[in-house]
Amino acid sequence: MDIDEFRRAGHELVDWMADYLRDIENYPVRARATPGEVLAQLPSTPPAKSASFDEIFDDFKEIVVPGMTHWQHPSFFAYFPANSSPASVLAEMITATLGAQCMSWETSPAATELEQCTMEWLRQMIGLPSDFEGVIQDSASTATLCAILSAREQASKWRANENGLRRENNMVVYGSSECHSSVEKAVKIAGLGRQNFHKVSVDDSFGMDPHALANDIMADKASGKTPICVVAALGSTGSSAIDPLLSIADICRRNNLWLHVDAAWAGAALIDPKYRWMIAGIEQVDSFVFNPHKWLFTNFDCSAYFVRAPEALLKTLSILPEYLKSQGGDDVRNYRDWSVPLGRRFRSLKLWFVIRSYGVARLRQMIQAHIELAQELAAQIDMEDDFERLAPTPLALVCFRYRPAGVDPKWKLDALNEALVENINLSGAAYLTHTRLRGAYAIRISIGQTTTERRHVEDLWKLIKKTARALA
Numbered sequence: 001m002d003i004d005e006f007r008r009a010g011h012e013l014v015d016w017m018a019d020y021l022r023d024i025e026n027y028p029v030r031a032r033a034t035p036g037e038v039l040a041q042l043p044s045t046p047p048a049k050s051a052s053f054d055e056i057f058d059d060f061k062e063i064v065v066p067g068m069t070h071w072q073h074p075s076f077f078a079y080f081p082a083n084s085s086p087a088s089v090l091a092e093m094i095t096a097t098l099g100a101q102c103m104s105w106e107t108s109p110a111a112t113e114l115e116q117c118t119m120e121w122l123r124q125m126i127g128l129p130s131d132f133e134g135v136i137q138d139s140a141s142t143a144t145l146c147a148i149l150s151a152r153e154q155a156s157k158w159r160a161n162e163n164g165l166r167r168e169n170n171m172v173v174y175g176s177s178e179c180h181s182s183v184e185k186a187v188k189i190a191g192l193g194r195q196n197f198h199k200v201s202v203d204d205s206f207g208m209d210p211h212a213l214a215n216d217i218m219a220d221k222a223s224g225k226t227p228i229c230v231v232a233a234l235g236s237t238g239s240s241a242i243d244p245l246l247s248i249a250d251i252c253r254r255n256n257l258w259l260h261v262d263a264a265w266a267g268a269a270l271i272d273p274k275y276r277w278m279i280a281g282i283e284q285v286d287s288f289v290f291n292p293h294k295w296l297f298t299n300f301d302c303s304a305y306f307v308r309a310p311e312a313l314l315k316t317l318s319i320l321p322e323y324l325k326s327q328g329g330d331d332v333r334n335y336r337d338w339s340v341p342l343g344r345r346f347r348s349l350k351l352w353f354v355i356r357s358y359g360v361a362r363l364r365q366m367i368q369a370h371i372e373l374a375q376e377l378a379a380q381i382d383m384e385d386d387f388e389r390l391a392p393t394p395l396a397l398v399c400f401r402y403r404p405a406g407v408d409p410k411w412k413l414d415a416l417n418e419a420l421v422e423n424i425n426l427s428g429a430a431y432l433t434h435t436r437l438r439g440a441y442a443i444r445i446s447i448g449q450t451t452t453e454r455r456h457v458e459d460l461w462k463l464i465k466k467t468a469r470a471l472a
């Protein structure tokens with residue numbers, strides 16, 4: 001593809017992108033592909049000869065698009081959102097065009113300094129104290145791994161990295177029984193052993209019970225273990241529970257534990273000061289992660305990891321072979337030392353485009369609108385005798401089930417709700433997923449797509465009622 005062909009194809013592509021976003025409601029939200037259907041349409045050996053852009057693009061439209069689940073569809077209510085925006089998409093095109101490796105200051109000075117700037121903007125936007133410093137990671141999972149590695153190194157007085165873990169094999173990490181699976185994964189990767197990840201029980205609203213945490217820590221210490229870290233969830237993945245940070249912070253301070261906050265999804269809500277009650281106690285927190293790639297209109301991947309004292313992170317991760325020695329010395333930031341991978345994409349560019357393109361006031365309004373829609377839906381669910389909410393709705397995730405009179409036992413109710421979700425997903429009109437709360441099958445409606453409006457939520461609620469009552 002020469003540069004003239006690139007120009008022509010690029011224009012055609014942007015036209016397709018704009019049409020796709022304009023017409024996205026015409027697609028079924030969840031892919032209708034059956035397992036193996038896409039693979040069967042692809043040659044099993046690589047092409048020896050070159051293909052034109054048009055040939056590749058035609059195959060993309062015919063084979064790939066029908067096999068996609070449309071995450072940017074306004075009726076995507078599954079999981080948590082991975083929302084995006086036109087400004088973010090355009091910035092990603094530039095990032096790809098520049099194709100820069102942003103590992104060190106010298107390899108891309110502007111990328112490094114734009115990351116410093118956008119992380120500082122984000123810090124102010126969500127109300128973190130001024131001594132937090134940010135770095136963009138690929139995912140919240142990686143950020144949480146960085147936190148647990150830092151906690152491990154600090155607790156072992158920097159010996160674990162040096163000598164391995166032989167003598168440090170009794171370090172314990174705590175998270176609530178509702179915390180994200182990435183915490184347990186990080187404990188495993190950090191070499192602490194899954195058995196040293198202790199799941200703390202939760203209260204009625206699925207937030208961590210601080211008394212249980214204090215008791216667990218005491219019991220572990222009594223049996224010769226070394227508690228090192230607590231991961232508090234602000235917005236658990238199952239039901240968006242908010243762990244009581246202030247009480248947890250207090251316990252961490254008394255026991256000298258690293259406190260990491262996982263606000264992967266809910267962190268975006270902090271842009272509205274009304275929700276800053278969630279971070280009461282933040283002064284005691286060591287590290288904090290939230291994903292602009294979930295609910296802040298910045299496409300995947302862009303995870304913001306904030307640390308109070310970068311020294312621990314740097315001491316844990318930095319390594320300097322001869323071939324990486326570069327300009328700038330101590331006057332510049334080398335983000336390669338702030339994350340696990342060496343190579344780094346220019347991710348701050350899309351964040352910069354998003355924040356500037358909307359402005360903070362508009363971003364705040366968009367998040368507020370999602371929360372309002374969820375609150376209205378929760379109120380409507382509460383008004384129906386044959387539906388019940390299964391968890392509080394502090395933000396924009398609603399957990400509930402259909403419960404018509406006379407349907408017992410429990411497995412029948414679970415099966416009925418499972419059928420309800422599957423029927424809606426098969427219809428293509430909307431996409432929902434589920435979780436289990438106290439053992440019960442719970443439908444999750446997560447509101448947070450960039451273009452979701454009131455009518456989409458109203459249509460969904462009508463569809464749910466109609467489908468459910470027809471099933472019963």
Ligand SMILES: *Cc1c(COP(=O)(O)O)cnc(C)c1O
Nearest residue numbers: 139140141180182235237264265
């Ligand atoms: C989504 C989510 C994660 C994982 O995020 P990734 O960026 O995909 O690693 C972690 N914690 C919580 C609470 C989440 O909602």
